[in-house]
Amino acid sequence: MIKISMKINKILVALCFFVIIVSQIASARNIIARDMGANKGDVPANIAILDSDSNVVAKNMTGISDSTAISLSDVEVIGHRKNIKLSGHNLLVDVEHDSILNHQNDIYELIGKVPGVLHLGNSFNVLGKGAPVYYLNGRKVRDQSLIDNLPVDQIKSLKIVAMPGADYDTSGSPVIDIKTKILGDGVAFNAIGNITQAKHLAYKTGFSSTYNSGKFDLYGKYYYRRNNASESSDYDKQVLADTIWNKMQHIESLTHSGSHTYSAGMTYHLSDKSELGMLYSGMYTDGKVETRDTFCVVPNAGPAYYLFDKNKSKNNLLTHHVNIYYDASLNHAWHVSVVMDYISKASNTNSALMENHIGTSSEVSYMGHSKWNVLASNFHATHDFGKWGTLGMGYDFSYSEGIDKIDYERLKFDGRFENKEVKNAVFINYELPLGDFSLSTGIRYQNLYSRRKNEKASVIETHSDNTFLPSVTLSYSHGLLVQNLSYSIGTERANYADMNDNVTYVNRYEQSKGNSQLKTAITHSLSYLLMYKSLFLTLNYDYIYRPLLPVIYSLEGNSAVTVSSQDNLSHRQALAAMLNWRNTYKCYTASLTGFFQKSIMHYPGIDGTTFHDGHPSTILNFDNDFKLPKHFLLSLSWQQVWGGYMESINVKSSSSVNLSIKKSFLNDRLRLSLDGYDIFNGDRNRACRQIYNVRSSFNTKYETRKVGLTLTYRFHKIKERENQTSAEVEMKRLGIPEE
Template sequence: MKKLFLYVIGSLIIQPVYSQHLIKGTIIDSENTVMPMVNVAFLNQADSTLVTGAVSDSCGVYSTSLAGGNYIIRYSYLGYETLFRSIQVNAHLTLPVVKMELAQTELEGVEVTAYRKPFKLDREGITADVPNTILARQTTLDDLLCKIPGIQKRGEDIEVIGRGLPTYYINGREVTDQTELDNLAIDQIQSVRLVTNTGVRYHSEQRAVIEIKTKRLGEGLAFNVSGNLLQGNYLSQNYKMNGSYNYKNWDFFLSYNYDRGKKDSNLDVYQQTQSDTIWNLTDLTRKQIFNESHAYTGGVSYHFSPESEIGLKYEGKYSEGNTFSKDTLSMIPDKGTSTFIRNLSDVSDKSVSNHLNLYYTNDWKNGWKMNAFGDYLHKTDRSRGNIREWESDGVETSMDYYRKADWDLFAAKLNLSYETGKAGTFSFGYDFSHTTGTDYIEYVRALNNGSTSNTEMKNSLYLSYDYTWNQLSLGAGLRYEHIRSDLKENSSHKNQNQTYHNFLPSVSLSYNTESLQQSLTYSVHTERPPFGVMNDNAVYTDRFTYQKGNLYLKQALTHDLNYMLFYKYLFVSLR
């Protein structure tokens, strides 16, 4: 009797799972080409309420699971007629292929066909229009970006395939803090442009650029508050506030972002070093990381016309965190005595940054366009740490350290272009930046103290020409950079002065038709080490390991050859 009771209860629990049936199908257009990103809604036949939904993938295939019953399927896509189909579900089903037809509207005997492509390929990359497309339905900026061909998310970072982390621009202004992107609402975005052929208009270190253009809101007051709580191993919190007031030609805006979270990070390292003695290293690291940050933005802009604007913007950020780590390390040689170490590290850090930006843009409608930007950025980092070690004999070693870094950046940028019409477009630009900073580290009862000063001045000029004839577009440009870098190790008075004269050409060719778009580009870029590793400071990890910078690192030149093809919904990139 007991077994029978358990069988009945188990059947009641399992029955809903087994009653689910797999439903799948394929969607094509009037030219028998597969259609991705079509919305497929499954409605209850009795009251037309939504039961579940799906979106067709890059092969035009959609799938979902449904319980047995009668349903109505609704197929919808912008610019196409909405279709309805009735189905009865009592088993796994592969539905007939659905053909979507373009929507047509008659107006006084004139037939108008509306169809909007979300993506467009040109010589520099891909442009995605956001309003009235599938992109406008995304909830976060990361979700939107991952729908653009060539962009993927790896971990918590957005990457451009083959080119690493991109540089972001909003309305032509370079983004210096990720929080500004986090505060950007989807309904504020007009278009997103992925530039894989950065050419001469951008800094030579920038291998991929994402340009975001926003819409101007209507007159009045707008205010938005949102929050997010995520419970995993720990509770993470994020709260955002955005406000704006637009009156005639004036725009006032502000935002605030609070973020707080904790996470675990584990890393296991196994390494063998071969010399006269073979050393076998095993390092097991367990970290707990806590971060809390406050970011705030405010500014004002004045519109002389829809194409002309001047503005002032301030961005500030304060963050603090703590990292506690436990290391278990063993160093075993093939001959001699083995060493076993247990290491506890407790590091707290604080960071403060302030960024002031002045900008002016104008399109005179007679062929001339101008963008001008000026920036001042100051950043301060402070950290304190304590390291305690126990070796196999039980002897304890303790070490405290203090580290600080201060950086100032002055930058200016001018872009000027003239579109002649039949003779093409000429563009000219000038970039200036001056960076100064000091990186200092002090160990208590240790000899790894250090202080390094860095100063860099960069002047850049570029000239480019673009010409379009029917479906064919040509582009060529040359960028010149003069860079002087002075590095000084203050305690030992070692100096490293470097001067670069870089001539960086770029050429591109593209051919676009209604269904086929392709481009071929060649460009030269520089790769330079960051200031954080161009110093003589030593960071202690354990008695076997420490990290030290290098004053003598130099730049490298990279030659890029890239081919891209966009055929209907197929995207190919060869680099």
Template sequence: MKRIAFTVWLTVVSMMVMATHLPDVEGTVVDEQGQPLEFVNVVLLSEGDSAFVQGATTDATGHFLIKTPENHGVLKVTSVGYKTTFANTHTFGGRVVLKDDAKMLQEVTVKGSLPKTKLMGNSMVTAIQGTVLEKSGSAKEMLSKVPGMTLKGDALEVLGKGTPIYYINGRKMQNADELTRLRSEEIKEVEVITNPGAQYDATVTAVVRIKTIRRQGNGFGFDLTANSQNDLRYGYWDGSSTLNMRYRYKAFELFGMMNGWKHDQMNDSAPHQWSYYRSGDQLTGIDQNTRLLNHWTGKGLGWNVGFNLQLAENHTVGMRIEQHKNYDSGYDAWQKTYMTKMIVGKPDSKEETNNVTEEQLHEHYPYNWEGNAFYNGKVGKLNIDLNIDFLTNKKEENGDIQESVNLENNTMTSDSKTTNQMFADKLVLGYPVWKGMLQVGSEMSRVTRRSFYQITMDGVPTTDSKVKENSIAAFVEYACQIPKVGSVSAGLRYEHVGFDYKDRINNDNSLERYTNDLFPSFSWANQWGAVQTSLSYSMKTQRPNYWMLNEAVIYINPYSLQTGDPKLKNAKTHSIGANARWKWLNLMANYERTDDALTQWSYIYNDKGVILVKNRNLDVPVRSVSVFLTASPTWGCYSPSWTVGMQKFDMKQTLADPREASGVRTVHYNRPLFVANLNNVFRLPHKWQLESYLYFQRKGDYMNFRLTNNICNLGFVVQKCWLKNDALCLRVTVDDVLQRTRQKVNMDCGYYTLNQNSAQSNHRLNISLRYSFNASGSKYKGTGAGKEAAGRMAQ
């Protein structure tokens, strides 16, 4: 590892030395209020014939740097929404002020017709401020309308890439509730990265970076949001209130948040299971038909406090600490199962069992803390970004189970304890080299997790395990703008992970393992007239969550147990993506191949119909291709955002099946999933806004799961705002009007088959009211570290 770090350092130093002899043109681009402008195009033209010499794009601070032997000429500065400006390199003084394009701004205000999305390498940057998207309620509601993203059920996904990680002003978002607390009015732009480069953990398949509006001014400000969510199917109610406060004085900012919530939700499912096993010449089949109701309840309170201090023009430090408390959390479960067991071909061997189970599970969180500290600065031309993160929490669960089998009663109790500790740091250095920016960095995390579980049930052993995982990563990435070629970026990430699993009861189950991997990435983007294009490649991995590695046998219900496997391997994925954009049309395509893919599998646990649910690595590669077309025009007061496309997996499995004469059979998963996501927004006079949305997914295959029904989610929104700058805003939403979001899934393991019919109620009435006073966006610049490890501790 020391040799690798030394080699990277020598490379950086040598490239810096090579670049120092070149003259350059450097400066900052700001708007009329003096605010830095990002993604502004700056082109150097020769004085004689106005020929193109070199170009650059401004960063988050408005800074640009053009390295060229010819450092005199005319600068042409352009950005959407601003008038094109020309400046002489000898007289512009290092600062260019762009003036608003009054005509375009008028269109934004009245019609909302400002182009919202542009391609930037392997990402799509969508402007929110000044468009119809800025009045979309919460950040979560707004993100579902951003090109490249969709809302599936209650979860946001990047098209074809799955669940992303989020950054808000450079700080990694740890709690998904932040997307419901953050308002769309506070957001300046959203960047969707479909093939993250070397600076991101190799497990990250998609990134969404949210940048809030940078407001100026001293004093106190706050915003208060109250939200009520009513389940129209079962009659339950969820509620939350969030208070954000901030105080600014010159270069110092103090901020804090308090959030209280109540959760009450019902899930209705009907799993139907078949399992077969052979004993000698006899084939026995077990048929289980179940009805399961789960009722989750909980209350919680969260808060955070932090500060941000700009020590000098190019030096900023900050710290943030957050705590979450859960009260009265848990669930009540009722299950009724009718089981038939019979030797195939012998009807007189039929055995019938009726089972009714009631379970109460209580959750307790003695503590749950997390924090971040950062330094963001610039020394000469060297950019420095340092983040330090910590996380510590404890979860306790106690269950009471009342079980009746053929009228014979049985009582059981369960006890579970889980503690997590994580410390991580990440350093990124950036330096302008030749025609672009070179970044090198390292990331380290240290994780300790202890799990204990016991249940008073025969045949299920008590488990007590401890996991230690230490990882270190080093990366290098270079991005530049080459004339007539386009924007090019290439990176390489090295990761060393040490995993130590200790079974504190049976040391024979303990193990240690170490992995060393290299993950390359590449992207290219160029513009051909009005068409923007990009290509990207990356290699990623998926590591099992820590609960997947725990060998504890967890009781789910009388016929289902769950356990992990510390011998699970990491999955590896090669991904190739292509993107093209013309005006308001965007085409995305992606191809992936995954080896050792992680999935869920079921095994026959005993001859009484009990199934053991376990994660495993697939022994065949999983291939997938996805294509999505998005249209986001604006016609007067009407702004639709329509996405249609498909994702197709291709995988063959040979399954052990005792019903077959050969003992095996082959299953092919290749049915495409067709998707349509249609969002419509109408901006009306007097600050009224009407919205409708429709999400449709056709049945098809997803990896080794078969989705056997179509899903349709139709919803409507009415919004009305009052006061200056829309300080008071009421938003009313009706979700899943047709109540067609029930999902049916088939899982085939050969000797075991499951048909799962589940319906988590999405038929809801949401009412939210927001008031803002002297609102100002946060200056917090922490980017976070160790996020992949923290995410794997989520369960």
């Protein structure tokens, strides 16, 4: 057997009668193995391309002479593509060629199946670092509806960054950067309908369309969503003061909401390496919330008090968003990106609260109006020095102003509030390849200025923060082993609408209060990532200086009233580990994820004592996907949460099981998905905590057990235009599978 190492994308095999063209995928090495025939003049009996990502096997070719005619129908081609890999400090996910990921109903189901991502309630924990910030084609997403309604078949790949560098405007949060496909010539049109039944019915319907002609890409979307959902919560509080107050509260709420989202845009390709784009998106939502609240206050001495509340609220929100961008590669070394966003939001609220307390009733009504305008822009540039690495630099700017009006009889503050915020940031980062190693380092400086004016009280509050945010990553890659170690500094700033001393009336036993002395929290993060074959490991350590923490305490002079607020503690530490194993065996793909988090924090207790976080929390997630005949895809997932402490809150155990079956028809133009969520109704939000002199616990149940049916029809499939190498063209021509 003779082994020939290939680094070019085609080779002529055997006496000019048979040609096979292969490509080098990623950086893997391909080897041709030849089993020579027994007789002189015979050509190789078997030809195989072997590497870590793909292989090609030819059969029925033993003892072939040079005069034998062979057609490609005699060749069986088998290929395997590694769709998820770690590159430096980025987790790269090839959605386009993963037949499990690209058959999910929406972007959030897709993300929830990526290794290293846990779907917790209505949010994600990404690589143990918390909720992500979304980017779309390298540009920060400022309108979440663009992600909510992004069709899965338009997604090419995901880049998940646990420790973003200085070029990302995320304040230390992880990043999910979504890359979409480049449109080919012609029209594509998708229609989608979804209906979900729990206790109440919810549905979504809409369409998306794209059109390309020469240098122009045009696209548009419209979706309507109607949601009806109920929520049930039980709260228990015990106030340890001069009198021990036991408070029991039961809340039932019913929400009806509808939303229209729409967008239209164009891209003009100035050349193969530069483009100019413009997008408009808008959303209108209206909703109605009805809440019934039963409140019982029982002191350790004296009579009990009962409070019955009924709240009816109506609201609407109108959003406009305009995005303009220019993206270009210059002289094969420079890459320039310029982005501008303008966002306008206006909301109106009408609410009526009726209280019944000790035989007497009262009604409090309020009307609220808010209007916000945001202008943001950035300029980013990178220069590729070849073997000497890549240098990046940029400037980010944002300006926002808003007006809040409220007329509320029993609110301790009312009137008109004006808010302004200005952010300026500059950064520089450098990446250097060093053989099997690579080094990435950068620093970001940002100034954040905010101004809040209470016109009624003629009070102006201003805050200014200046921060330097360095980051450094060292990566190592050799064969199937990839590792990286990262350090960065991030910040968490309280909403400046809370940075005041105003008191808000909730009911006669509860208040919420601002805190004008809140400081920006600073997080020092150390992260280690490792990928080897099917294993993926992340380890994180965070040290948070002045962490922001919700607190609750009894009101001085009236201990029956509790006050909710925010405060800075001295420090907090957190250890987190996530281990994922994902492997495919024939038609079965299994993904097992374990997550462990230990919080180390001390916080104030009763009468000057100190409490601390207890045992860690642990989560196990097990996904199973079966590719069945006739284009069926069966998926079964199970998640188990074992209780533990997360930032002073002792979270209780819960579990959920989801089941779905998907089927493709008409050459994958029609897709049907039948989904069952939380089949055993075990997904509950239960927790307890004690801080200062208040012990509290809550148990909240949403409509998590439900069944859904989703139908997607693609009248014209999206055609992709891309600059392919000749090897990739031949891979497609020969029919080599892409996964």
